[in-house]
Amino acid sequence: MSRSVLVTGGNRGIGLAVAGALARAGDRVALTYRTGEPPQSATELGCLAVTCDVTDAAQVEQAFKEVEAAHGPVEVLVANAGITRDQLLLRMTEKDFADVLDTNVMGVFRVVRRAAEGMVEARRGRIVLISSVVGLLGAAGQTNYAASKAGLVGFARSVAREFGSRGVTCNVVAPGFVETDMTKALNDRQRAAMLSKVPLGRSSQAEEVAAAVRFLASEDAAYVTGAVLPVDGGLGMGH
Template identity: 85%
Template sequence: MSRSVLVTGGNRGIGLAVAREFAEAGDRVALTYRTGEPPPAATRLGCAAVTCDVTDAAQVERAYKEVEAAHGPVEVLVANAGITRDRLLLRMTERDFADVLDTNLTGVFRVVRRAAEEMVQARRGRIVLISSAVALLGAAGQSNYAAAKAGLVGFARSVAREFGSRGITCNVVAPGFVETAMTGALTERQRAAVLDKVPAGRGARPAEVAAAVRFLASGDAAYITGAVLPVDGGLGMGH
């Protein structure tokens, strides 16, 4: 059955792979992007593209109204929008810390709260939050990012407890090193240092993360909620 799916931060990398996964399965997909022109990939995939800065509650509300007008109430939400402001702690400013938490954690609160309004009425829904292996491992220079991504785990489990009896699931996917434009900017030495810690010996393809997201949004995962699914090649084992 075709569902209304919203992917925040769906204009590139993991978010775009997730949008493609749902669109190719026949779902009605909308993706958000923060600035500039709509991503060309959205048109190719037949996805609706809406501007939305998740740090602005008014923009979140407007984006939902656009999506609902085009596709109906959101039945599957994938909260992927995020930023980084990497710096060692002694060089990190309060703005660096606050901006990352506002986007990566409070922004998720905004989009989930809005989706839940309709899901509760419909008594069904799937919510998937994109966290990171860093949430459990920690990483030097990423205290802000790790704090926000770790916060998603507690947030998801609280949402799962609140809405489980309404047929709504809320789960977390925690990718490790993923082959995207962001990681492509690393030097060979930096890549080797990271991949040396990955038992699988390679980075994930965005499509592999997207497949995990789609599983958690499927009927096969109806009895899975409050879970953290690592897609990290074994990087975070034991955490």
């Protein structure tokens, strides 16, 4: 069954891999990007690209209207858009902290609330939030990011309880060390230090995270809600 899917922050990395996986599975996929021209990758995948800064409620509303006009009400939402502003706590500004929470938590609130309107009415829907192993383990220099990603777990489980009786599931995927543009910026020492903590001894590909999202968005996961699915090579075991 072809469903209307929206992936926020879908123009690169994990978001793009998720959009591609769901598009290849036959869904009608829209992805958001924040600025500039529509990403060429969206065209190649046959995805609808819409501009949306999730910190702006008006842009969120406009993005949903565009998606609904083209594909119908959103039936699957993957909330992936996020930012980092890494800094040690004693050097972190209030703006650094607030900006990360506004995008990573308030942004998720805005898109989930808007998508849930149609899902509750239709009595079906899939919501998947992209968190991080950092939200479970913590990381020096990432108090803002870790707080935002940990917050998604409580948010998702509350949404799961609110909408479960309406056939709407809400789950979390917590990736670990994924090969993206962000991690490619690490030097060899940083990369080796991170990988030394991963039991599988390697980083993951964005497509491996996308596979977990695809499962949670599928009918096979109809009885899975409020779950946190780690895709981290064992890095966060026990958390």
